[in-house]
Amino acid sequence: MQNTDLDLSLPAVDAAGLRLAVVGSGVMGRGIAQIAALAGLHVTLHDAKPNAAQEAVRELGTTLDRLVEKGKLGADAAQAAVARLQVASGLGDLAGCDVVVEAIVEDLGIKRALFADLEAVVGPHCVLATNTSSLSVTAIAAGLKRPQRVAGFHFFNPVPLMKIVEVIDGLLTAPPVSDFLLGLGRRCGHTAVRAKDTPGFIVNHAGRGYGTEALRLLAEGVAEFHQLDRILRDTAGFRLGPFELMDLTALDVSHPVMESIYHQYYEEPRFRPQPLTRQMLNAGVVGRKVGRGFYRYDGGQQQRFDEAPAPAERPSRVWISARRPEARERLAALVAQLGGTLDEAARPAPDSLCIVTPLGHDTTTCATAEGLDPRRTVAVDWLFDHSRRRVVMTTPVTSPETRAQARGLFGADGVPVSVVRDSAGGVAPRVLATIINIACEIAQQRIAAPADIDRAVTLGLGYPFGPLAWGDRLGPATVLSLLDELLASTGDPRYRASGWLKRRAQLGVSLLTDEE
Missing domain, CATH: 1.10.1040.50 (N-(1-d-carboxylethyl)-l-norvaline Dehydrogenase; domain 2)
Known part of the structure; x- marks a missing residue:
């Protein structure tokens, strides 16, 4: 549902004289101003805080000078970009702008008041964009005489390095407005993607599963937080584990987003947070910036957790369930590579290590379904790469001897082995x-x-x-x-x-x- 009844003669997005204003000269506002000025736009910065916009322009000059020193930007390009930056003495100076990007505090009331003030100042063909990350674009535009010209223009921090911008269609946004912003994002060197106005848009919406599911695994006692981080980095290829990431972004930022998206979707179970992060937030244990989150930080260095080497124990033979032929084939090849002896019988010998290959069930369910001795049964994650880490999942009664044999076998070539408690689906x-x-x-x-x-x-x-x-x-x-x-x-x-x-x-x- 979009209102297309809008007489809006937008300039060409590649026009040499395109005029852009940024309201809010904090980290996000400065980043947007930087990429816009480098893209050839005339940029006006405004901030309600006295002298903040002037200081932002000075800092941008210093930033561009550093890029020149590092050989990442030509001196002429830097000088030209600085020349295209100016400071507004008040909102009235934005009257001639083609587009205004708001990058102020995430407060709906304050944003709505600003947009009402802007509507009274700018021309009828000026696009009004909000860099909000969590508020409804439709709600920000509500009450304006021309809500059709308001859209989301959501960048990520740091703006010059994060080459993505989400263009958000509010319920009444005219399609030409979003088309214009998509082109503007591309002109500024970013990949621009279009999304409907929904909680979290694309990135913050899609990112919910990583942290919330890891927190659920932690709450179930499947493994410690640092073990979960290692598993997800080494087997799935994430750059940071979920708990490292939450420490980096800080829980005073990430936990409210978790709660907000959960409640905005009317308690959709897929987005359900966990009580632990609320408790940590209440205690002020929010992450790296305060020296303690999930990890402790000494002088900015993250706490280390050593891993014990694989024990010397090995199983006499290894029996692998045939219920999933693909999984059996992968694990049989790995066992052979590690020098293990396969038990090829239909039923395991009394001294065989029993391996099951669950997909969404747990080790216990698989062991009992196949009539196996749970004391000498483990599951092995077979879906992911085994070159950097192997993950073994026990039953509640797997014996210490079986655990040691599994660790010894799967760590025989020096690749780390994580042993986790029983859980539906593994990690x-x-x-x-x-x-x-x-x-x-x-x-x-x-x-x-x-x-x-x-x-x-x-x-x-x-x-x-x-x-x-x-x-x-x-x-x-x-x-x-x-x-x-x-x-x-x-x-x-x-x-x-x-x-x-x-x-x-x-x-x-x-x-x-x-x-x-």
Whole structure:
């Protein structure tokens, strides 16, 4: 639902004399001003705080000088960009601008008041954009005489390095306004993606699964936070573990976003936070910037947790369940590579280490379903790369001898082994399934095009793959089975599969397959 009845003669986005204003000269405002000035736009900075805009222009000059010194920017380009920066003495100086980008405090009332003031100042053809990360663009535009010209223009910090901008259509945004901002984002050197006005837009919406599912695993006692970080870095390829990431962004930033998105979606189980981060926030233990979060920090250095080397114990033989032929084939090849002896019998010998290959169930369920001795049974994560880490999951009664034999075997070549407690879905499979499922639901709700979802997430969150492409790599049918088994094992509706995923898994097509 968009109002297209708008007489708005927008300038060409590549026009040499395009005039842009930034209201708010903090970190985000300065970053937006920097990329706009370097792209050839005439930029006016305004800030309600006295002298803040002047100081921002001085800091931008220093920043550009440093880029020149490092050889990342030519001296002429830097000088030209600085010459295109100016400071507004008041909102009245923005009257001739073609576009105004608001980058002030995340407070709906304050933003709405600013936009009302701007509407009284700028010309009828000026685009008004908000850099909000968490508020509704529709709500910000509500009450204006011309809400059609208001759209979201959400950059990420630091703006010059994070080459992604989300252009958000409010309920009444005219399509030409968003088209203009998409072109403007590209002119400024960023990948611009379009999204509907929904809580979290694309990136903050799609990113919910990583932290909330890791917190759920921690709450269940599956492993310690640093173990979960290692597993997700080494097997799935994330740059930072979820707890390292929460420490970096700080819980006074990330926890309110978790709560906000959960409540804005009317307690959607997929986004359910955990009490632990609220307790940590209340205690002021918010992360790296205060020296303590999940980790402790001494002089900025993150606390280290040493890993014990693999023990000398080895199993006499290794029996691997044949219930999942693909999994058995992968693990049999790994056992042979490590010098283990395979037990090829239909039933395990009395001295064999028993390995099951769950997808969404836990080790206990698999062991009992196959009539195995749970004291000498473990599961091994078979979905992900084994070159940097192997993950072994025990039952509640797996014996210390069996645990040592499994660690000794799978760590025989020096690759670290993580042993975790029993859990439906394990660690990386469960987290990845959650991430992929949420991205599928973003596509299902037509919040953004599938390709834009993947582009936004890889650039905005630094994931090794877009979530939909990741689902294709694992196989849509595999991801669907994983979620269905998680739902059956836990009864938790957070694991119910998106219709987008179900249909593409049934048809055997890519999760990036859009519909006309």
